[in-house]
Amino acid sequence: MPNLLPPPRAAQRLLAPTVPHLARLLLTHAPAIPPLLTAILPSSPSLLTPLLSHLLLSHSPPLPALSLFRRLLELPHFPVPESSLPVLLRLLARSRRYAHHSFQLLESLPSTHPHLLSVPALSVVLSTALCASAPGASFAAAVSRFESAAAVWARAGRSFGAAELNALLRVFCARGRVAEARALFHRYCDAYPPDTRTFNTLLLGFKEAGHAQALDLFYHDAVLRGFVPDAVSYCVRMDAYCKKGRFLDALQLLDEMRKRENCKPTLQVFTTLIYGAGIVRDAARARLLFDEMEQCGVTPDRGAHNALMGAYVRARDLQSGMALMSEMEQKGFGLDDVTYNTMLCGFQRAGDLEGIWKIYSKMIGSGFMPRTRTTMLLMKVFCENGRPDLGLELWDYLIGKGCVPHRHALDVLVTGLCCRDVVGEAYRCFRELVEMGMAPTERAFRVLEGFLKKKREFGKIDEIRQMMKATQLEEHQAEEEAA
Known part of the structure; x- marks a missing residue:
């Protein structure tokens, strides 16, 4: 296959104190809290949730975020956004070492910040307990x-019920x-x-478990007991049928x-059916x-456009998918990770x-930060097609955004760079991941160590060995604390 990828572009760096810049500032100064953050956030509390979300999506270590959040809780007049706590709890839950802090x-919130006790926060805490045991x-x-x-909740004077x-x-x-x-x-x-959501939650459980027959039995039993289905109930059943390839049954619903x-089809219903049409590769029906x-008075959103794009991609009609991407931009919906990943x-x-390059150029040209699955896809494509320089550009782009790339992305990049004799850059990326608080895999270490030996870079070999020992010690301590 000919290599149609153009030469790499220079990595973009953010100079303004945006959320990615603040995230990088927090991570590079950990465990200390940079004075700039404590100066900016009290005057712009709305930045806290995007900052924590950025740290979550970029697989950052949880301790800097936890320290910052506790510092802000101590400020007497800082209005901590309700949406910030669930994000922080998710960040903690991802680490065995800090999951028990959730x-x-x-429990420490009611006396000072009772408004933070919310259903999303409870969901994360319950999920953590279920996974950690x-x-x-x-x-x-x-x-x-x-x-x-x-x-x-009772001590804080908050209601606790069906939700x-x-x-x-x-x-x-x-x-x-x-x-x-x-x-x-x-x-x-x-x-x-x-309430109705309770029954819909159980219906959703049967659907996610793949038990379509059990779902039907529970549904009809609930109706006999007085349950009145709403649009969500129908949507769950439609989705269950679609995922089983029973698209015509979903259309009957x-x-x-x-x-x-009082049960009109909603945006979610249409989106589910469009997705189902894509599963059976019926792009025309989608x-x-x-x-x-x-025609039904429902305005398509970005999710509906993404579902239609997925139907085009499954039907191998990439031209229509690209046209739909342009249509989304013209309508002002913007492109998200689902959009980019679907087309990639x-x-x-x-x-x-060449098509991959066009999507990648559009993505970084707009300053978009891809999620892990999209980063891994691009890194594999670049390195497996002899262009680790583009993988390095993507790495620098993410680091410049304050994002910590997933360590498996480092595996692919280090292998690609070393095979092209760019060992110095592979060493730099390895060191950057460690400096951002993440532990490289044994695979990346062994590959880099082997190529450094060939170049007789014994000083760098000692450095990466010390880095691995330090990260392994931290992981061992985390396992002991979790036990």
Whole structure:
């Protein structure tokens, strides 16, 4: 296959104190809190949630974020945004070393910041308890955490009811543990009377577990008991059918919805059906459903456009996908990681490197920060096609954005650079990942060590060995604390 990728472009650097700049500032000064952050955030509290979200998406270590959040909690008049706590809890939950801080942080809030006690925060805490416990004890751990949370909410004077019960059920359903979710429903339904969302949550659990027949049985049983389905109920069933390839059955539900009063098809319903049409590679039907939305008074959003784009890509109609991407920009929706990843996957399957380059150029030209899956896709394409220089450019672009690339991206990049005899840059990337608080994999270390030996760079070999020892020691300490 000919190499159609153009030469690399210079990496872009952010000079203004934007969110990526603040994230990089926080990470490079850890464990200390840079004075610039404590000067900017009190006057711009709305920056806190985007900053924490940036750290979460970039796989940053949790300690700097936790230290910053605690510092801000100590400020007497700083209005901590409610949306910031769930993001921080997710960041903590991803680390075995700091996962246990989640509920401790939640318990310390009522006296000073009771408004931070929210359903999203509870969901993260319950999910953490479920994942951090042994399989046999996880049910009891989640129940214990739920009942402790009820006491915390009560001390803070916050209501605790159906919404919080739904959070508990959702945690189990999201992991396919629907039988336990049903048991919890029967256990707490008297104390916390369920609502329509409760039943929809259980329906969603059956759907996520792939039990379409059990979903139908539960649905019809609930209807007999007085449950009145809404658009969400239909949407869950449609999605279950679509994922089983039963697209025509999903379309029949659309006709059933139209016959019911006060149950009009919603944006989510149409998006689900468009996605289902893509699964069966019926791009024409997907386009008809997309056009039908506006006739029903429903305005397509970016998600609906992405679903239609996915249908085009599955049908190998990349030209229509690119046209839809331009249409999205003209309408002002903007492009997200789903958009970029969908088109990149399509061009990758087609072996079209030029198409991949066009999408990549558009992405970095707009200053967009890709998520891990898109970063990995691009890194593999560049390095496997003999262009690790483009992988290095992508690496520098992410670092310049204050993003910590995933360590598996370093594996691919180090291998690609060393095979092209660019060992010095591979060493720099290895060191940068360590400096940002992440531990490289053994694979990246062994590859880099082997090529440094060939170049007789013994000083650098000693340095990366010391780096690995330090990161392995931290991981060992984390395992001991978790035990």
